[in-house]
Amino acid sequence: MKRHFRVWRGDSSGGDLEDFDVEVNDGEVVLDIIHRLQATEAPDLACRWNCKAGKCGSCSMEINGMPRLGCMTRMSTFTAAETITITPLRTFPVIRDLVTDVSFNYEKARETPAFAPPAGVAPGQYRMQQIDVERSQEFRKCIECYLCQNTCHVVRDHEENKEAFSGPRFFIRAAELDMHPLDDRTDRKQHAQQSQGLGFCNITKCCTEVCPEHIKITDNAIIPMKERVVDRRYDPLVRLGRKIFRRDQLESEGALPSQRTARVTAETPSGRRLPEAPAVGPDGRLDISELAAPSQGGLSPFGEDLTFPLPPEQVTYHHPEPDPTLPQSEPPATGGSNS
Amino acid sequence: MTTTTERQLYDVVVIGAGGAGLRAAIEARLAGKRTAIISKSLFGKAHTVMAEGGAAAAMGNVNSRDNWMVHFRDTMRGGKFLNNFRMAELHAKEAPERIWELETYGALFDRTKDGKISQRNFGGHEYPRLAHVGDRTGLELIRTLQQKIVSLQQEDFAETGSYDSRIRVFQETTITELLLDGDRIAGAFGYYRDSGDFVVFEAPAVVLATGGVGRSYKVTSNSWEYTGDGHALALRSGATLINMEFLQFHPTGMVWPPSVKGILVTESVRGDGGVLRNSEGKRFMFDYVPDVFRKQYAETEEEADRWYTDPDNNRRPPELLPRDEVARAINSEVKAGRGSPAGGVFLDVSTRLPAEQIIKRLPSMHHQFKELADVDITKEPMEVGPTCHYVMGGVEVDPDSGAAFGSVQGLFAAGEVSGGMHGSNRLGGNSLSDLLVFGKRAGEHAAAYVETLAKRPTPSRVDLAAATEVALAPLVRGEGENPYRLQQDLQAVMGDLVGIIRREGELSDALKRLHELRVRVANVAVGGDRRYNPGWHLALDLRNMLIVSECTAKAALEREESRGGHTREDFPKMSAEWRRINLVCSLDEAGEVHLERKPVPTLRPELLDLFERSELAKYMTDEELGAE
Numbered sequence: 001m002k003r004h005f006r007v008w009r010g011d012s013s014g015g016d017l018e019d020f021d022v023e024v025n026d027g028e029v030v031l032d033i034i035h036r037l038q039a040t041e042a043p044d045l046a047c048r049w050n051c052k053a054g055k056c057g058s059c060s061m062e063i064n065g066m067p068r069l070g071c072m073t074r075m076s077t078f079t080a081a082e083t084i085t086i087t088p089l090r091t092f093p094v095i096r097d098l099v100t101d102v103s104f105n106y107e108k109a110r111e112t113p114a115f116a117p118p119a120g121v122a123p124g125q126y127r128m129q130q131i132d133v134e135r136s137q138e139f140r141k142c143i144e145c146y147l148c149q150n151t152c153h154v155v156r157d158h159e160e161n162k163e164a165f166s167g168p169r170f171f172i173r174a175a176e177l178d179m180h181p182l183d184d185r186t187d188r189k190q191h192a193q194q195s196q197g198l199g200f201c202n203i204t205k206c207c208t209e210v211c212p213e214h215i216k217i218t219d220n221a222i223i224p225m226k227e228r229v230v231d232r233r234y235d236p237l238v239r240l241g242r243k244i245f246r247r248d249q250l251e252s253e254g255a256l257p258s259q260r261t262a263r264v265t266a267e268t269p270s271g272r273r274l275p276e277a278p279a280v281g282p283d284g285r286l287d288i289s290e291l292a293a294p295s296q297g298g299l300s301p302f303g304e305d306l307t308f309p310l311p312p313e314q315v316t317y318h319h320p321e322p323d324p325t326l327p328q329s330e331p332p333a334t335g336g337s338n339s
Numbered sequence: 340m341t342t343t344t345e346r347q348l349y350d351v352v353v354i355g356a357g358g359a360g361l362r363a364a365i366e367a368r369l370a371g372k373r374t375a376i377i378s379k380s381l382f383g384k385a386h387t388v389m390a391e392g393g394a395a396a397a398m399g400n401v402n403s404r405d406n407w408m409v410h411f412r413d414t415m416r417g418g419k420f421l422n423n424f425r426m427a428e429l430h431a432k433e434a435p436e437r438i439w440e441l442e443t444y445g446a447l448f449d450r451t452k453d454g455k456i457s458q459r460n461f462g463g464h465e466y467p468r469l470a471h472v473g474d475r476t477g478l479e480l481i482r483t484l485q486q487k488i489v490s491l492q493q494e495d496f497a498e499t500g501s502y503d504s505r506i507r508v509f510q511e512t513t514i515t516e517l518l519l520d521g522d523r524i525a526g527a528f529g530y531y532r533d534s535g536d537f538v539v540f541e542a543p544a545v546v547l548a549t550g551g552v553g554r555s556y557k558v559t560s561n562s563w564e565y566t567g568d569g570h571a572l573a574l575r576s577g578a579t580l581i582n583m584e585f586l587q588f589h590p591t592g593m594v595w596p597p598s599v600k601g602i603l604v605t606e607s608v609r610g611d612g613g614v615l616r617n618s619e620g621k622r623f624m625f626d627y628v629p630d631v632f633r634k635q636y637a638e639t640e641e642e643a644d645r646w647y648t649d650p651d652n653n654r655r656p657p658e659l660l661p662r663d664e665v666a667r668a669i670n671s672e673v674k675a676g677r678g679s680p681a682g683g684v685f686l687d688v689s690t691r692l693p694a695e696q697i698i699k700r701l702p703s704m705h706h707q708f709k710e711l712a713d714v715d716i717t718k719e720p721m722e723v724g725p726t727c728h729y730v731m732g733g734v735e736v737d738p739d740s741g742a743a744f745g746s747v748q749g750l751f752a753a754g755e756v757s758g759g760m761h762g763s764n765r766l767g768g769n770s771l772s773d774l775l776v777f778g779k780r781a782g783e784h785a786a787a788y789v790e791t792l793a794k795r796p797t798p799s800r801v802d803l804a805a806a807t808e809v810a811l812a813p814l815v816r817g818e819g820e821n822p823y824r825l826q827q828d829l830q831a832v833m834g835d836l837v838g839i840i841r842r843e844g845e846l847s848d849a850l851k852r853l854h855e856l857r858v859r860v861a862n863v864a865v866g867g868d869r870r871y872n873p874g875w876h877l878a879l880d881l882r883n884m885l886i887v888s889e890c891t892a893k894a895a896l897e898r899e900e901s902r903g904g905h906t907r908e909d910f911p912k913m914s915a916e917w918r919r920i921n922l923v924c925s926l927d928e929a930g931e932v933h934l935e936r937k938p939v940p941t942l943r944p945e946l947l948d949l950f951e952r953s954e955l956a957k958y959m960t961d962e963e964l965g966a967e
């Protein structure tokens with residue numbers, strides 16, 4: 001059966017949507033259609049792909065306005081009459097057609113301090129419990145598709161924020177190292193807040209929503225990373241807590257106050273979605289640091305390093321205005337979120 | 340068309356950013372050499388990312404009886420004793436160190452109860468041996484190496500103010516030609532995929548780590564990158580290829596839906612309890628245990644099932660036979676009319692493990708089937724069949740240094756592009772460890788080779804001009820054949836005539852057709868310009884696919900026996916005489932593939948003593964056994 005497609009073609013100097021009617025077979029995904037176009041009508045249509053199995057993160061694109069992997073978007077998810085519009089990632093400069101220049105991400109990767117091996121532990125002598133590596137393993141599932149980076153409103157349509165903001169992909173990298181049982185550095189959180197621009201993030205969760213690996217970027221990485229830095233480094237109670245209680249002990253002895261549901265009452269200034277209470281890790285880390293926090297209730301999702309109201313000249317967020325030069329996607333963009 | 344060519348000067352150029360290439364580059368940089376890493380796709384997306392099951396290393400964490408000798412034995416058995424024994428030995432000995440080293444780079448493998456690296460069972464390995472991270476081990480490996488390179492760059496930045504001062508990644512850059520100065524490597528020529536501009540890397544040493552050749556087949560687990568570039572570059576520069584007839588068809592590729600045909604279902608599905616059934620519901624693998632393996636595999640379903648919980652007192656299930664055996668068995672079942680609707684067989688874990696266990700142990704398989712095939716593997720069986728997966732043959736190298744044989748000097752190869760290590764068939768998990776062991780060695784020896792040179796070889800201008808002309812030809816030609824069409828035709832020839840089961844008549848036919856294709860490929864033309872033009876890229880890759888396919892077909896026709904990844908219907912038996920022969924391809928002056936026979940190196944006595952005589956008798960001639 002033939003289906004209608006609109007594919008953006010062009011380069012850094014501009015471009016337009018081109019119409020195609022393409023044969024679609026049972027069980028195919030959007031990337032198959034692009035391959036069919038290449039083999040027939042448009043041999044020079046540029047598109048990245050490698051694995052065709054959702055493992056390499058090469059085939060990121062926007063399909064009907066949704067940031068997605070082309071190889072993991074089944075044609076059967078669209079209705080028969082639906083026109084399918086395929087555009088390149090919007091946050092990164094276009095090279096050609098669906099291929100964008102993602103070097104921003106490689107630059108940010110370089111600026112994130114690497115794993116610091118523990119001194120005096122020989123290779124082969126690393127000992128870690130499965131339960132302790134699992135949290136970092138969640139983040140290491142990342143296939144670097146950069147869909148989260150593309151979606152985050154802090155840099156989408158805001159070129160000026162790119163310098164100071166590393167983006168969700170690199171917040172989870174910092175979190176991964178922070179939670180790595182043997183990483184020797186203790187300043188991962190501080191780095192995220194001071195150098196990666198974690199404070200820009202207002203927990204809209206759009207990144208989590210588009211992550212094809214279903215990594216809970218916001219709940220499991222960003223929010224814990226927004227935990228007050230000073231507590232961890234200087235607060236004796238926190239240090240004591242981290243020293244004494246291992247997770248297994250915590251669970252068996254109930255050594256810590258049980259999980260508490262912190263309430264956040266203020267609406268986020270920029271969206272319909274309420275920020276969620278900080279997740280209390282199974283080791284109760286947030287609980288303890290909260291004891292030492294200057295204010296009651298959940299820690300601020302904006303980071304404890306910000307005081308409100310912000311001076312207007314420091315406010316970097318603007319509501320996105322529809323860009324008249326870009327095609328309007330058919331269904332509302334990222335389902336109810338504000339990015 | 341303007342053709343400015345950028346010049347880059349390096350000490351060591353590593354072509355390929357998979358496991359082998361990255362490991363080689365790390366070593367060359369640690370040896371103080373200015374190193375470039377070149378890859379066709381983005382940094383961190385090389386094929387290695389797709390490896391699922393794990394990396395084999397005899398660390399003995401799960402079963403303390405495991406050691407390098409057992410691993411060596413398994414590797415030799417898997418390769419049917421055609422392996423380069425020295426490579427198999429080095430690999431078995433050094434793999435644990437290479438894996439442990441990854442932990443110091445930040446890797447997080449799954450753990451055992453006592454906090455060590457966990458190891459899992461895999462086809463052909465006697466003990467649980469594969470270090471793994473769920474079923475995304477390749478991703479962990481490549482990300483770890485990628486991050487190690489970044490950390491080296493950070494060190495360089497702190498010292499010199501530039502991240503790129505000692506090690507630089509050129510991503511989305513394709514090398515089309517190696518440049519020589521006499522017999523010495525002088526550099527590499529290629530283009531940036533995004534701009535289409537040309538670039539020449541001048542360097543006295545080149546490490547090839549370009550991976551495999553699977554794209555020449557219709558049903559394959561391999562991506563567009565696997566066009567045999569490294570194999571072809573080596574041939575054209577005077578190096579030799581060994582045993583190109585041995586291709587591994589992975590027994591369990593997805594067969595439905597059609598668009599994902601070929602995509603892999605990891606072997607760990609079977610290692611964790613999955614079983615193969617035909618359309619009659621029978622576990623048919625029990626009927627396909629070959630004599631050489633009879634002693635190690637269970638004879639009844641009961642014994643096989645007990646093995647999962649008590650491996651010391653039971654023999655393993657036949658589902659875990661080496662891949663070539665399983666692939667052939669599936670092929671036979673389908674041919675006999677007992678296949679699944681889509682032309683495969685059923686692979687079932689749903690009735691074997693509770694759903695939450697399946698999701699825990701095989702998360703990405705669960706995800707993959709759910710998203711791609713709309714199949715819930717915790718509830719229903721998968722449909723699977725053989726898919727072209729790995730090439731055992733490759734650049735003939737010195738086992739210790741990875742230096743290429745043949746006339747060329749300064750060329751090294753590691754990873755899938757090199758040959759010998761796996762003999763006629765590779766065991767699952769032996770590739771990832773191979774990448775690390777021989778990647779490191781190639782990097783180290785490439786750096787050492789550079790030290791020995793009194794002066795840098797320089798590429799000649801004539802060669803440069805020729806390389807430019809060849810690269811531009813498909814764009815300049817205007818009218819000609821469509822590259823996608825040609826690729827399909829090539830895939831049809833290889834898939835139909837040089838596939839799993841081969842016959843003399845078909846192989847001769849294939850060679851004839853490949854010759855015809857060669858004329859057509861010489862006439863390929865593409866539209867568009869040089870900026871990120873996939874048609875043009877494919878047109879240039881075709882030349883490599885073709886020459887490598889020719890080597891495969893020629894060697895397959897020559898080897899009149901069936902062994903590992905080479906099955907001849909007209910010569911169904913393994914021959915002890917043929918075990919002593921390597922088939923070596925080179926290019927002659929006229930660019931024609933030349934095939935010759937060379938003896939397989941003889942095992943050292945202390946290695947031979949690791950096997951029982953009765954086992955050796957299944958593989959070796961009386962003369963060899965008597966000679967001891």
Ligand SMILES: Cc1cc2nc3c(=O)[nH]c(=O)nc-3n(C[C@H](O)[C@H](O)[C@H](O)COP(=O)(O)OP(=O)(O)OC[C@H]3O[C@@H](n4cnc5c(N)ncnc54)[C@H](O)[C@@H]3O)c2cc1C
Nearest residue numbers: 355356357358359379386387392514550754755768770771
């Ligand atoms: C689906 C799948 C699952 C697998 N599972 C396992 C497993 O569980 N265990 C295991 O041990 N093995 C497994 N393998 C095999 C293993 O992954 C590969 O053999 C191995 O990753 C090859 O690594 P490599 O470093 O040699 O090359 P690759 O990782 O393939 O890298 C090749 C590199 O060379 C570059 N390149 C190629 N040509 C050029 C050129 N002309 N110019 C510039 N750059 C070029 C590419 O861009 C790429 O960066 C699996 C393979 C597949 C396909």
Ligand code: SF4
Nearest residue numbers: 152201203204205207
């Ligand atoms: S939660 Fe929202 S603001 Fe924060 S990183 Fe994710 S997308 Fe960006």
Ligand code: SF4
Nearest residue numbers: 142143145146148211
């Ligand atoms: S975190 Fe998820 S969305 Fe972001 S790059 Fe990684 S896999 Fe992609």
Ligand code: FES
Nearest residue numbers: 051052057059071
């Ligand atoms: S092609 Fe690898 S994720 Fe889509």
